[in-house]
Amino acid sequence: QLVAYEVKRMKAEEGNKQKILRHIKELAEKLYKNENPYPAVAMHKVQKPTEGCHLRLHQKPFPRLDEGTVQWIIDQATAKLQTAPPAVRAEKKCMVPSGPPIAAILERNGNALANSARRLEVVRNCISYVFENKMLEAKKLFPAVLRAMKGRAARHCLTQELHLHVQQNRAVLDHQQFDFVIRMMNCCLQDCTAMDEHGIAAALLPLVTAFCRKLSPGITQFAYSCVQEHV
Numbered sequence: 001q002l003v004a005y006e007v008k009r010m011k012a013e014e015g016n017k018q019k020i021l022r023h024i025k026e027l028a029e030k031l032y033k034n035e036n037p038y039p040a041v042a043m044h045k046v047q048k049p050t051e052g053c054h055l056r057l058h059q060k061p062f063p064r065l066d067e068g069t070v071q072w073i074i075d076q077a078t079a080k081l082q083t084a085p086p087a088v089r090a091e092k093k094c095m096v097p098s099g100p101p102i103a104a105i106l107e108r109n110g111n112a113l114a115n116s117a118r119r120l121e122v123v124r125n126c127i128s129y130v131f132e133n134k135m136l137e138a139k140k141l142f143p144a145v146l147r148a149m150k151g152r153a154a155r156h157c158l159t160q161e162l163h164l165h166v167q168q169n170r171a172v173l174d175h176q177q178f179d180f181v182i183r184m185m186n187c188c189l190q191d192c193t194a195m196d197e198h199g200i201a202a203a204l205l206p207l208v209t210a211f212c213r214k215l216s217p218g219i220t221q222f223a224y225s226c227v228q229e230h231v
Contacts, residue, residue, distance in 0.1 A: 004099035119148040120157045127161045130180045131170055138180060149187045152196065158188050159203035162211070171210045178213040182226045189230040201230075 006023075013019040126145045129138035148154035162181070165171070173181060185204060192200050208224035215221050 001096050004097045007099065116151065116153055119144075119151065119154050123148055123154050123157045124161055127158070127165070127184075130177050131165055133174075133177070135176055135180075142180070142183075145184060146187045149184070149191050152200070155188045155191065155196065155200045156203075158184060159200060159207065162207050163203070166207060166210045171212060173211060173213050175213060178211070178221075178223075181211055182223060185223065185227050186230075189227060192230075 009023070013023060122141055122144045126138050126141040129135070129141065145154075149158070185208065189201060189204065204227075208227055209222060211223040212220045
């Protein structure tokens with residue numbers, strides 16, 4: 001129903017926080033009523049007598065209850081309950097129109113898609129700068145790359161780009177390049193969830209055994225020694 005009827009209203013409200021909040025509250029009330037269709041039954045409270053009331057003079061005696069009248073009231077209530085319909089709300093089925101075409105909704109998500117494409121471009125550029133030894137440019141982009149690692153697409157992009165460089169026999173790095181690559185891998189693994197275990201983390205496994213640096217003649221340090229603490 002929201003998609004069918006409310007798109008114009010949502011577009012009109014986009015700049016106004018108060019209107020959006022009011023709209024959300026209306027929605028919340030509808031959802032709450034849908035989940036809690038029966039109002040709470042009001043309990044009749046019988047007041048307790050005050051302390052020392054039995055010592056008061058001029059108390060009216062409690063009237064005798066007529067057994068016949070009481071029984072008649074009980075019978076009336078029982079008969080009403082038996083004829084009452086079961087307390088189940090009939091489900092109203094209604095046809096909801098399809099609403100505006102999907103293109104109208106995609107327009108609103110266009111900015112998000114553009115942002116995502118820009119982030120991937122930043123990741124690719126930064127990795128290119130690292131491997132081309134343009135460290136000043138890489139440093140400028142690095143904070144943006146680390147922020148981008150929050151998204152799965154950027155993490156996937158990182159593994160793909162690094163894989164391309166391994167294929168080009170560019171796995172032996174100098175100290176600065178090694179440091180950049182390790183920091184990106186650590187950040188990528190830091191933001192990985194259990195869902196990424198067989199995707200991103202698995203894709204990084206062959207890479208961490210490929211990238212390395214020469215510490216001294218005959219001594220090589222591989223990337224896995226710096227990233228193996230991750231779950």
